[in-house]
Amino acid sequence: MLALDGVTVRFGGLLALSNITFTVEKGEILGLVGPNGAGKTTLFNCISGLVRARGRIGFEGKDMTRLPLHRRARSGIGRTFQIPQPMHHLTVRENLTVAQVFGAGRKDPARIAEILDVMELSHKADADAASALALQELKRLEIAKALATEPRLLLLDEVLAGLESNAKRSFMLKLRELHALFGLTIVIVEHDIETISNLCTRAVVLNFGQLIADGTPAEVFSNPAVVESYTGTAHA
């Protein structure tokens, strides 16, 4: 479904991503793992179109490398941000409606109601502006907004960060539910090894902009290079 081939990004003298090549199969839940500064969010930015990259980004057989951000969203790539970025002054429903009208190119209030229901935001739909939501609600809105664009590939950037363990567990269940309900392919950036092990069928590990491991979570987390990247000894 998603094919990255030699994706490379430089910020001035800094090589943020170096020749990243891997594929994501339809229906997968893939964990993108790595220490801070490994290039995970940069890779999301490349896939979604926020950052221009060298190499090739293919989605469902089409070359997306030169497509602008909004066209990629309309092509079926949805994403969330690590720090939720709702349209602050709009209500929850308005946030979703704008995303649906522009992202999916249609207006379907029933679908919006379904997303609100699944994301447990129905009671907040028309209550306040999004800026009044609590962190967990903002994270749910962030996902709901992406879902409203009717994506087939969903990029989740640390959606579980900052949540306490019970909330994290229920959020994980929610992600499984979304995966099944909407037939999604999910790539999730996450630091927590336990979360990746429980949620993902496969994990890709980045370190200093390079792909250092690709396999099942069990394989990846027993890989010495991955262990070193997390303990820091390899580049200390």
Added chain:
Amino acid sequence: MSDTASSRLLSGRSLAMAGGLVVVGLLPLAAGASPYMLGLLISSLILAGLGLSWALLGNLGGMVSFGHAAFFGVGSYASALLAAKLGVPVLLAIPLAGGVATLSSLAMLPALRLSGPYFALAILAYAQIFRILATEASWLTGGAAGLQRFPGLPTVFGFNFAERHGSYVLVLGMVVLCALIYVVIRRSYVGIALRAIAESEDATRVVGVNSTLLKTWMLMLSAFIAGMFGALNAHIIGFLEPDYAFSGIWSVMPIIGAVFGGYRSVIGPVFGAVVIYMFDQVIAKSLIPVGHQILLGIVLAGMVLLAPNGLAGLVGRIFSRTGGKHHARA
């Protein structure tokens, strides 16, 4: 923007606002205002229209313009030249001049990549370019000496638009029409997406909004409206020179009016421009004939400090305190 509201872009409230504007606007005629006072009110309404066009770009597009004088000036010259040199009827030349101002705004498209102060500076420089062009192209514009001989507003079905009462009604009608256009856009998905772009452009783009395209539309529409008011003003005053048509006043006064009135609302820039201009011309000038603008500055500073949302916000606050409904999105 509930579903029902969005399906009716012109709600009863919007039409009531338009009706209110017309009624308030016609009061001076009913009260028998003097030609001098009507002249001042016409000028204030020209600024109100310009303020609406500025707010359309600043509030919806999130682009603060210090160069609306460019569109105003281009509209002024285009209409005067169309009417004088090609014999185009004035009432047709005015929207055509808006079209020419829109075309001129296309030269600004590269600046849409900029944001905040960089955009403001770019558009400020752009206004200067047009002033210089108008001065140098003397074969067409009359150069620094300007244009004097071009038709004024016509008489239609016995109604003389060139006369003060007629001009006033025409400009008032144009302001109301532009306010309604603003309301329709603001309530549409395009308007909502535009306001979201002003908050976080990336967050809006990742849900499929083509922010560049929407901002381009807003720049073009804003230029069109500014150009039309420039054209109206030219035919009312009957002369043009580059330093007047492209004066910084046409960039600054709409901003002052919009900020004073509350640029986030539709009605704010209209009332702000009228109140601030009339205050300046009637009160401040009588108190300090030379340097009266200092009072304008003091009043504006006071308003920004005490009521950052301008007159519209202040009225809303008073209504909410007295039990009325506070309509933040007037």
